[in-house]
Amino acid sequence: MTTYLACMGTRPEIIKMAPIYKNLQARGENVQVLHTGQHEDVAQALYTFFDMDPDYQIQLKRRLPGLSDLTAELLQGIDRVITEVKPDVVLVQGDTASAFVGAMASYYRDVPVAHIEAGLRTGQHDPFPEEKNRELIGRLAHWHFPPTAQAADNLRREGVPAQQIHEVGNTVIDAALWVKSQMDQHGAPDALPPEVQSFLRSHGASRLVLVTAHRRENWGRPIQLIASAVGILLKLHPDLTVVWPLHPNPSVRADIQSVFSTLDAASQQRLCLTDPLEYPALISLLARCHFCLTDSGGIQEEASAFHCPVLITRDSTERQELVDAGGAILVGTDPHRIVEQASALLNNPWAYRAMQVHESPFGDGHSAQRIADVLTCARNTH
Template sequence: MARIFIVFGTRPEAIKMAPVVKAFVADPAFETIVCVTGQHRSMLDQALELFDIKPDIDLDIMQPGQTLANVTTATLNGLDTLFSENRPDAVLVHGDTTTAMAAALAAFYRQIPVGHVEAGLRTGNLAAPWPEEMNRRFIDMVSRWLFAPTETSAAALQNEGVEDERITVTGNTVIDALLSVSEELRHDPDRTALLDKKFAFLDQQKRLIVVTGHRRENFDGGLERMCHALAQLATRGDVEIVYPVHLNENVQRAASAVLEDTSGIHLIDPQDYLPFVYLMDRADLLISDSGGIQEEAPSLGKPVLVTRDVTERPEAITAGTCRLVGTCTETIVAEAEKLLDDPDEYARVSAITNPYGDGHAAPRIVEAMKNAI
C-alpha cells in the first residue's frame, strides 16, 4: 500500500478535498492519512462534520489574531515532524491557502513528492489575490503531480514549462462535492424542510440575491463599495439580499458599517456548506469574490457577479456564467439590474453549461496517483 498524506486546513479546502479523501479511503491500494491544520477552526469543523470526515491528525494551529507567518511556521514545524516520523510516499494538497503552501514546502524539504489538486490557476498578478497567487505558483513549482481542473489551467502550466507528463486534467473536485450535497438535499425532504424553516424569514415573492465577500485585496475600500451597491439594489423593492458575513473583522466591519438595519438585507452568520448550497439553489443571482462560487453556481444555473478586478478562473467569464465587475458601486448595480430586468438574458446565462467539470474529478485523481506510484 502507498501511504498518502492528505493535508488541508480551511473550510473551502475541506469541501473540495472531501470527495478526494473518500475516493482514496475506498481504494485498497492506498493507506490514507488525513491531516488538518485547523487554519480556520470552526468553519473547517463544519465541513468535516457534513462530509463525515474524521481526521487522523489535527495540528490545531489556529490562534487569536494569527498572521500568515504564524500559520506558515506552525504548519511547517508540525508537518516536518509528522513527515519525518511517518515518511509518506506522497503528500496531497489543495489550491492556494497558506496551509497548502506550507505543507508543500514541508514535503519538499523532506523530498516527499507532492500532488497539487486544483493546479494551474493564475491571474498573473501577485497582488490579486494576495497571498494566494504566490502560494499556488510555489506549490505548482515543487509538485510532481499537477491535477489541473480545466484545459485552461493545464495550458497555463505548459506555458510555464511544466512537462505534459506531470499534468492531468481532472475537472474540479468542488463539482463532485456540490453534486453529492445537492443530491442529498433532493432526496431528504426532512432536511430540506428544516432548511425551509431556518430561512423562513425570506420573502418568497421577491427575487433572492446571495452575497459573499472575503478577499484581502478588497479590504481597502472594495468591500464598502460592494456594500453600498447592495444597499442601492435593496431599494428596488423586488429583491431580498442575504449576506453570510465572513468572520474576518475587516469583513464584519464593512458590512455592519454600511448595511446594518438596512431594509431588505439580512446579515447572517457564516453558513455551513449544506445550508449555503440550499441558499445558492434558491438564489436568482450571486454576488461574490469567492473562487468556489464561480465554479459551483453554474452547475445550479445561477449567474455570478464577481467582485474582483482579475480572476484565476477565466473559464466561467469566457463561457458567460460569471461576469467580472470589480468593486465599483455603479458597475455592480448596473450589471445586477441587467440580469434582474432582462428575462431573456437571464435565461441565456442560466442555461450555459458549467465549464468546471462533470463531478468525477476525484476518481480521476486516484487513478492518476495509482498509475504514478
C-alpha cells in the same frame, strides 16, 4: 497499499479534498488526514459532514498575526506529521498557506506532492498571497491536476513537464452535486439556520440574491462599496431579497453593518445578514438563488453547477473559464457597475438566460475518480 497524507486546513480545501478522500478509501488505500488549523471555527462541522475525521491536527498558536508567523508554525507542525506518518504521497489542494507549506515540507522530506486544482493564475499581484502560493506549489509538486484546459496551459507555459499534467476537472463540482443529490433524496429543511429559513418564508415570492465577500484585497473601503451597491439594489428592486453570510472578522462585519445601518426600513426588511453558513446551507441557497454576487473562487465554481449567474466583485479571476463561457461578469467593487449589471439580470430575461451556462466549465462530477485513477496507476507501476 499506498499511504496518502491529505494536508488541509481551510473550508474550501476540506470540501474539495473530500471526494478524493472517499474515492481513494473506496479503493482500499490508506488516506491519513492532517488538519492544519487554519479555519478552526468551521472545520470540524465539515469533517463530520463528510465523515472524514482528521488523524492529525496542528494547534496553531498564532502569537503574531503575520503570514511569516503562520508559515513558520505550519512548516514545523506539518514536518512533524510527515516524519511520523512517512507517507508515499502528500495531497495538497489549491492556494492556501496550508497547501503551500504542505508542499514545501514534503519537498524537504523528499515526498512526492500531488497538487489538486493546479495551474490557476491571474497573472497579477492579487489575490495576495494566493497567487504566489500556487505558483510556488507549481514548482514543488510532482502530479499537477488542473481543472481546466486553460489551467493546464498555464502550467505548460511555466515549464511543467506534460507527463506530469493531468486535466481532470474540479472536485468542487463533485462535492456540490453530491450534496445536492443528498438533499434531493432526504430533504433539506434543516440545512439552513432557522433565522434564514424564516426570512426566506416571509419573502417567498421575491427573487433571492446571495452575496459573499471575504477576499483580503476587498477588506475596508472596497467591501463598503459592495454593501452600498447592495443597498441601492434593494431600493431599486422591491421584489429583491438578499442573504449575505458575513465574514467572521469583526472589522469586516463592522464595515458592512455600518453601511446598512443607514438603509431605509423597507429595504432592511429584505436583507438577511447572517453568520457564515455550513456547506449544505450554502449549496441550498445556490440552488435556489436568482444570481450571486461574490469574490469567492469556490462559489464561482459551485454556482456554475446549478446554472446560476455570477457577478464577481474583483478585477480579475483565476477562473476565467466561467467568464469566457458567459456565466460570470467581472464587476469589481464600483457600485455603479455592480448595480448596472445586477439590474440587467433582474430586468432583462434574455440577459439572464444568456448567463445560465448549461454545462459547468469546471467539471462533470467525476474529477475525483480521474485523480484517483492517475495516482493509483502511477503508484502501482513503481
